[in-house]
Amino acid sequence: MEERLKEAPCGFISIDENGCVLEVNNRFLTWMGYEEDEVVGKHMETFLTRVNRMFIHTYFFPTIQLHNSVEEFYINLTTAAGESIPFLLNARRYMQEGLAVIDCMFIQMKQRIDYELELRSLQKTTEKAYQDREEAFVQLEKVYAEIARKQNEILEMNNELLKLSNTDKLTNISNRRFFQEELERHIDRYTKEGSVFSLLMVDxxxxxxxNDTYGHLAGDSVLVQLAGLLTQEMGPDDRVARLGGEEFVIILPETNAEEALKLAVKLNKAVENANWEIIDRLTVSIGASTFSESDTEVTILNCADLALYRAKENGRNCSIHYQEIG
Structure with missing residues (x-):
């Protein structure tokens, strides 16, 4: 086994068509609590409950024989200590020196309690169906459909969690984490294609x-309304994010220094002339910077921050591009 596969961050076993283990990597051994000589040569049923053994023989092996692959198969494995661990299993069948070999990759699943309870309920239903041979096949079809539905729900939940991790909880726009990823992507695009872009830092x-006059709840309301206004004023390809506190940042793709400053001035006017729900009047100061060959992820932010500081010094409610002070 290659060293990279041996030390891969996912579990791996290679089995023959009978289900006997030919190779195993260190991650799988660590998760399952076995030594290599306790696994190689043993049938994979060693790690399975009775219900999962039935799944393996009624779904996994027939599918791998028919299609040479299985994707996102939900399965529970039992460790040497008797603990049940949920996994997603992907497998591929191929010929090696005239013999069929099946490579299996295991990824641990992080489940919510309600999903675990529902899946346990499904497993109990399956066990009952297994005991009642006359109804087993009818019940199994229903269980397979429900498991597939639950797997899809889990995948959708993971996608939603990813979206939430990139969203500012208060304003519902992108957060600092998403902004950092977008900034890295635009820098990479600039390096490869020379696509110019600019930043606006809004405070x-x-x-x-x-906050002192109207209270923090009113301050939160102002932040939410400002986030909506900035998003409304920007183009569909521009990325508005909240860095934290009362500070926002906007990535402007395909925008040079002159265009960036014009957009900043436009924002100053839009904010000043907006009808605010809590307060009579609000203004912002804006610092702009445009990425160049000498810039990095850190320097372009520093440049925008310095320009913002100069806008504050100039009386606020104005915009300054770093080129004007650099």
């Missing part, structure tokens, strides 16, 4: 006075 003027 609310005298935001502390808003």
């Amino acid at each position: 609310i003027d005298h935001f502390k006075k808003v």
Whole structure:
């Protein structure tokens, strides 16, 4: 076995068509609590409950024989200590020196309690169906469909969790984590294609006075309304994110320094002229910077921050591009 596969971050076993283990990597041994000589040569049923053995023989092996692959198969394995661990199993069958070999990759699943309870209920239903041979096949078809549905729900839940991890909880726009990923992507695109882009760093003027005068709930309301206004004023390809506190940042693809400053000035006017729900008037200061060959992820942010600081010094409610002070 190659060293990279031996130390891969996912579990791996290679089995023959009878289900006997030919090779195993270190991650699988660690998860399952076995030594290599306790696994190689043993049937994979060693790690399975009775219900899962039935799944393996009624679905896994027939499918691998028919299609030479199985994707996203949900299965529970039992460790040497008797603990049940849920996995997603992907497998591929191929010929090696005239013999059929099946490579199996295991990825641990992180489940919510309600999903675990529902899946346990499905397993109990399966065990009952197994005991009642006359109804077993009818019940199994229903269980397979339900398991497939649950697997899809889990995958959808993971996608939703990813979306939530990239979203600011208060304003419902992108957060700092998403902004960092987008910034890296635009820098990579600039390096490969020379696609120019700019940043706008937006900070609310005298935001502390808003909180002190109207309260923090009112301040939160102002942040939410400003996030919506910035998103509305920007183009469909622009990325608006909240860095934290009262500070926002906007990535402007295909935008040079002159265009970036024009957009910043436009934002100043839009914010000043907006009808605010809580306060009578609000203004922002904006610092702009445009990526160049000498820039990095850190320097372009520093440039925008310096320009923002200069806009504050110039009386606020204005926009400054770093080129004007650099």
